[in-house]
Amino acid sequence: MTRGKGRRPRDGPFVNRWALLAIPPIGFLVAFFLVPLIVVSLRSVTDFPKPTGDVLANYGRFFASAANLRVLGNTFWVAALSTVVCLALGYPYAYLMNLVRPRVAGLLLIAVLLPFWSSLLVRTYAWQVILRDTGIINTFLLDARVIDEPIPLIRTTLGVMLGMSQILLPFMVLPIYAVMRRIDPEYTRAAANLGAPPFAAFRRVFLPLSLPGVLAGSLLVFVLALGFYITPALLGSPKDTMISQFIASAVQQRLDWGIGATMAVILMGLTLAVLFIASRFIRLRDVYGSIEES
Amino acid sequence: MTDSWRQPRRLLLLGLGALTVFFLLAPTLVVVPMSFTSSNSLTFPPEGFSIRWYEKMVTDRQWSTGFGNSAQVAFLTAALATVLGTLAALGTVRGQFPGKGAINALILSPLIVPVIIIAIGMFSIFVRWKIAGSLVGLVLAHTALAIPFVVVNVATSLRTIDRNLELAAQSLGAGPIRTFRRITLPLILPGVLAGGLFAFITSWDEVVVSIFLTSARFRTLPVEMWEQVRQVVDPTVAAVATTLLVVTTSVLLLALVVRRQAPAR
Numbered sequence: 001m002t003r004g005k006g007r008r009p010r011d012g013p014f015v016n017r018w019a020l021l022a023i024p025p026i027g028f029l030v031a032f033f034l035v036p037l038i039v040v041s042l043r044s045v046t047d048f049p050k051p052t053g054d055v056l057a058n059y060g061r062f063f064a065s066a067a068n069l070r071v072l073g074n075t076f077w078v079a080a081l082s083t084v085v086c087l088a089l090g091y092p093y094a095y096l097m098n099l100v101r102p103r104v105a106g107l108l109l110i111a112v113l114l115p116f117w118s119s120l121l122v123r124t125y126a127w128q129v130i131l132r133d134t135g136i137i138n139t140f141l142l143d144a145r146v147i148d149e150p151i152p153l154i155r156t157t158l159g160v161m162l163g164m165s166q167i168l169l170p171f172m173v174l175p176i177y178a179v180m181r182r183i184d185p186e187y188t189r190a191a192a193n194l195g196a197p198p199f200a201a202f203r204r205v206f207l208p209l210s211l212p213g214v215l216a217g218s219l220l221v222f223v224l225a226l227g228f229y230i231t232p233a234l235l236g237s238p239k240d241t242m243i244s245q246f247i248a249s250a251v252q253q254r255l256d257w258g259i260g261a262t263m264a265v266i267l268m269g270l271t272l273a274v275l276f277i278a279s280r281f282i283r284l285r286d287v288y289g290s291i292e293e294s
Numbered sequence: 295m296t297d298s299w300r301q302p303r304r305l306l307l308l309g310l311g312a313l314t315v316f317f318l319l320a321p322t323l324v325v326v327p328m329s330f331t332s333s334n335s336l337t338f339p340p341e342g343f344s345i346r347w348y349e350k351m352v353t354d355r356q357w358s359t360g361f362g363n364s365a366q367v368a369f370l371t372a373a374l375a376t377v378l379g380t381l382a383a384l385g386t387v388r389g390q391f392p393g394k395g396a397i398n399a400l401i402l403s404p405l406i407v408p409v410i411i412i413a414i415g416m417f418s419i420f421v422r423w424k425i426a427g428s429l430v431g432l433v434l435a436h437t438a439l440a441i442p443f444v445v446v447n448v449a450t451s452l453r454t455i456d457r458n459l460e461l462a463a464q465s466l467g468a469g470p471i472r473t474f475r476r477i478t479l480p481l482i483l484p485g486v487l488a489g490g491l492f493a494f495i496t497s498w499d500e501v502v503v504s505i506f507l508t509s510a511r512f513r514t515l516p517v518e519m520w521e522q523v524r525q526v527v528d529p530t531v532a533a534v535a536t537t538l539l540v541v542t543t544s545v546l547l548l549a550l551v552v553r554r555q556a557p558a559r
Binding site for chain 2: 014015016017018019020021022023024025026028029030032033034035036037039040043089090092093095096099108111112113114115117118119120121122123125126127128129130134136139166169170198199223224226227229230234243244247248251257260261264267268271275
């Protein structure tokens with residue numbers, strides 16, 4: 001089936017028979033995934049509430065409104081905060097995984113993978129139960145007479161950030177761990193032998209070597225955070241509205257497809273821009289591949 | 295390393311790690327005991343023990359049809375995504391063709407494109423194709439989202455198998471189809487099955503696209519939960535959440551086990 005394959009000199013592109021197998025799935029993805037994305041992009045320059053000669057009218061409309069820009073700014077802010085929280089928790093966690101015996105590391109990995117695969121909606125609901133005014137934290141503090149009335153936890157940026165960080169943490173831990181595993185322990189040992197105190201050996205040798213993982217994880221968490229919908233909708237206040245909620249309400253409630261599609265194109269552009277930067281440091285396949293190595 | 299765990303720095307690391315495990319697992323697990331409460335409100339620790347909320351879930355028409363719909367969509371998605379994803383993996387790992395990088399990017403992009411954009415895009419075009427709000431539409435949508443997980447799993451298996459086994463079969467006279475069926479497929483089967491299970495979970499837990507592609511007449515369990523979670527405070531939602539969680543976790547563990555199985559000799 002692959003007779004003669006590989007023996008051919010590299011003289012430009014050539015197609016072998018295996019490639020034919022990819023045609024049905026690619027056709028499927030083009031029809032049911034790519035075409036919908038193209039349609040959305042087109043609607044941003046064809047759907048207008050009232051007829052206009054300006055194809056970019058929706059973009060003009062969008063950027064003219066301070067409230068819309070606040071949604072953009074807020075999305076960036078929440079995504080950045082979540083990235084910082086994930087990094088602060090994820091780096092030490094990955095470091096710990098790299099340090100302990102393989103069996104313990106396996107358990108730590110499962111602790112990351114189980115929530116990674118469990119429903120985002122269920123986890124957000126759980127945070128709701130914990131954070132709301134009659135929730136676990138407030139009930140506990142009221143019973144202990146630490147507070148007299150419930151402190152606002154739900155419908156706050158803090159609530160959104162907690163929920164999002166918990167969901168995004170695996171995307172930080174996995175790439176960092178994948179990179180750390182490839183660092184030869186001899187390097188830090190050599191530094192120690194040469195007289196470096198443990199922390200110096202970590203800071204001067206291990207940390208720089210692990211930075212590609214940090215970068216990959218941070219960019220991935222940030223880009224995924226930009227597109228969050230369920231969590232800010234259930235845990236945030238109207239003040240915390242993020243891009244996805246804006247798109248959903250434009251399409252579902254205001255029936256203003258033009259502005260919804262415009263925001264979708266902007267979100268897509270931001271995502272691609274961050275990914276483009278990310279692609280210079282990582283291969284996406286590696287990140288998802290690292291999920292496989294349990 | 296053994297004694298050095300007493301060092302304050304290591305202890306700090308260990309403490310932080312324990313805290314992170316707690317942060318990852320505890321919030322979700324809190325829902326499980328709460329679903330067995332006998333009281334009418336969600337309190338923690340739960341008061342008493344009862345399965346009345348599960349009884350309510352099973353007897354309630356909306357919840358039980360939602361469960362059935364979810365299961366149906368997830369099974370069909372798993373089947374379709376497994377076939378298409380396996381073909382895609384074979385085609386991209388073994389195949390040679392121009393523009394392979396772009397094709398790989400297309401296959402993996404459902405993982406990274408913000409799901410709300412996928413949702414409104416599919417909604418917008420599925421309405422025109424008259425498949426919005428139907429089983430067929432939702433299966434097609436979920437399949438697109440699930441294909442990458444199958445491809446990643448199968449591609450990993452494909453890269454690790456020994457191609458000499460296939461060459462040996464061929465030199466012994468087996469044709470391409472027979473070589474695939476008797477040698478390649480059994481070798482990559484753990485990856486294929488694991489991919490199918492991940493596809494099942496992807497569909498089972500999917501909310502955002504489903505919100506747009508379901509209707510009052512045809513709803514999945516997560517969409518029903520999404521509709522009720524903002525109004526209803528009774529613990530039925532906790533029972534539903536636990537049900538979703540139990541199914542997902544069992545399928546995930548099954549997938550992890552399957553993937554570890556070495557192919558028959």
